[in-house]
Amino acid sequence: MDRIRIAGGTPLRGTIAIGGAKNAALALMPACLLTDETLTLTNLPDLADIATMANLLAQHGVRLTLQGDRGADRVLDLAATEIINTTAPYDLVRRMRASVLVLGPLVARCGQARVSLPGGCAIGTRPVDLHLKALEQMGARIELQEGYISATVNGRLHGAEIVFPQVTVGGTENALMAATLAKGETIISNAAREPEVADLAHCLVAMGARIEGIGSDTLTIQGVERLHGARYRVVPDRIETGSYAVAAAITRGDVELVGARLDLMGAVVKVLTDCGVTVSATENGVRIAADRADIVGTDIMTEPYPGFPTDMQAQLMALMATAGGASMITETIFENRFMHVPELMRMGARINVHNASAIVRGVPRLSGAPVMATDLRASVSLVLAGLAAEGETIVNRVYHLDRGYERVEEKLAACGARIERLHDGAAE
Numbered sequence: 001m002d003r004i005r006i007a008g009g010t011p012l013r014g015t016i017a018i019g020g021a022k023n024a025a026l027a028l029m030p031a032c033l034l035t036d037e038t039l040t041l042t043n044l045p046d047l048a049d050i051a052t053m054a055n056l057l058a059q060h061g062v063r064l065t066l067q068g069d070r071g072a073d074r075v076l077d078l079a080a081t082e083i084i085n086t087t088a089p090y091d092l093v094r095r096m097r098a099s100v101l102v103l104g105p106l107v108a109r110c111g112q113a114r115v116s117l118p119g120g121c122a123i124g125t126r127p128v129d130l131h132l133k134a135l136e137q138m139g140a141r142i143e144l145q146e147g148y149i150s151a152t153v154n155g156r157l158h159g160a161e162i163v164f165p166q167v168t169v170g171g172t173e174n175a176l177m178a179a180t181l182a183k184g185e186t187i188i189s190n191a192a193r194e195p196e197v198a199d200l201a202h203c204l205v206a207m208g209a210r211i212e213g214i215g216s217d218t219l220t221i222q223g224v225e226r227l228h229g230a231r232y233r234v235v236p237d238r239i240e241t242g243s244y245a246v247a248a249a250i251t252r253g254d255v256e257l258v259g260a261r262l263d264l265m266g267a268v269v270k271v272l273t274d275c276g277v278t279v280s281a282t283e284n285g286v287r288i289a290a291d292r293a294d295i296v297g298t299d300i301m302t303e304p305y306p307g308f309p310t311d312m313q314a315q316l317m318a319l320m321a322t323a324g325g326a327s328m329i330t331e332t333i334f335e336n337r338f339m340h341v342p343e344l345m346r347m348g349a350r351i352n353v354h355n356a357s358a359i360v361r362g363v364p365r366l367s368g369a370p371v372m373a374t375d376l377r378a379s380v381s382l383v384l385a386g387l388a389a390e391g392e393t394i395v396n397r398v399y400h401l402d403r404g405y406e407r408v409e410e411k412l413a414a415c416g417a418r419i420e421r422l423h424d425g426a427a428e
């Protein structure tokens with residue numbers, strides 16, 4: 001398994017290109033199932049999770065044609081001319097929970113779907129009950145058999161008034177996609193407002209869907225008989241942006257994130273500014289300057305967009321571990337998203353966890369150490385800590401990292417980081 005070795009202490013200077021959003025692409029790709037015409041996605045990131053979704057769609061009968069190469073604007077054609085299989089098998093779904101996003105489109109297009117229950121993952125049990133309740137309200141008959149979700153509808157789904165008791169990104173996306181082909185009007189209340197949900201809605205409109213309220217917590221959809229093909233550009237990744245913003249801040253560097261959009265960063269901008277980092281829009285993206293900053297601690301609570309994103313919690317904790325003063329970090333979205341804590345503590349971080357809150361007392365310098373990645377965002381927080389630490393850090397199990405970050409060592413090395421990937425097959 002690959003590992004990453006970092007010799008910390010170098011302030012990052014230069015530019016980092018920000019790619020298309022993983023969590024937008026993972027919803028945009030299954031949208032191709034809603035039409036028999038070709039959906040073309042541009043600015044597609046080159047990530048393991050994208051490849052997993054491509055494999056899943058291919059076994060449904062989608063023809064995928066990839067143009068462009070690594071780093072250039074990657075263009076993917078997806079043609080679900082004929083759907084030959086409506087089962088999403090356990091072996092594929094267990095690798096990536098976002099596979100459940102084929103459920104809504106398959107039921108809407110084919111009247112049936114058999115999708116493996118995703119099961120839990122490292123950060124929590126992550127049920128999909130809200131996805132299923134929404135589809136049931138739209139007329140789908142849902143049964144759970146042998147670890148699979150079996151959903152069927154006689155004829156077409158029908159519109160419904162769906163009120164999510166808690167914000168769910170995937171639940172909103174499944175309901176939204178299903179509603180575009182349902183008979184009549186669907187209103188989704190307490191809908192997720194994440195930019196990736198808005199990106200999906202804009203793409204569906206480009207495919208002929210009728211959606212009002214995009215970007216708000218209430219989506220109103222008038223179902224149509226069919227959708228057509230479209231060409232759509234994936235929105236820039238706000239979490240990749242935030243992760244590299246922390247890389248600049250934690251090394252006290254000065255970096256321009258090319259292709260990033262300040263307006264998508266939500267509460268991350270205020271939090272970084274409160275910590276003493278200068279965040280500003282440039283002609284080509286966003287500039288992060290911390291070379292003359294005394295980084296100070298601040299308190300955050302993760303919330304649905306536009307609040308501070310749970311996907312940035314581990315990264316901010318790494319920064320707070322090196323800040324002056326104390327910080328309180330409260331995780332409200334997932335029940336087990338502090339697995340980076342013991343690894344950061346191996347590097348000298350001073351962190352106390354009490355239930356959903358972690359108190360972080362900054363230290364002048366972290367010290368490099370061998371550490372273990374446990375999930376996608378925890379793994380990047382360990383890389384960030386390694387960039388600032390004195391001495392050498394080895395991050396093991398970087399396959400977690402490759403699920404959501406494209407060429408991370410190349411992008412950081414180009415800004416002066418002393419970082420390399422060790423392609424050793426040795427299992428730890």
Ligand code: EPZ
Nearest residue numbers: 023026098126127128129130131167168169170311333334
């Ligand atoms: C999406 O996951 C993202 N993944 C996650 O990013 C992100 O952390 C999460 O939204 C929250 O922003 C993708 O978009 C592919 P949810 P999702 O449904 O849709 C509970 C990353 O690092 N819930 O908004 O699965 C759930 O357990 C990943 O890129 C139910 O109880 O998240 C969680 O506590 C990690 N029942 C909360 O809601 C349901 O039916 C939010 O989950 C659905 C969700």
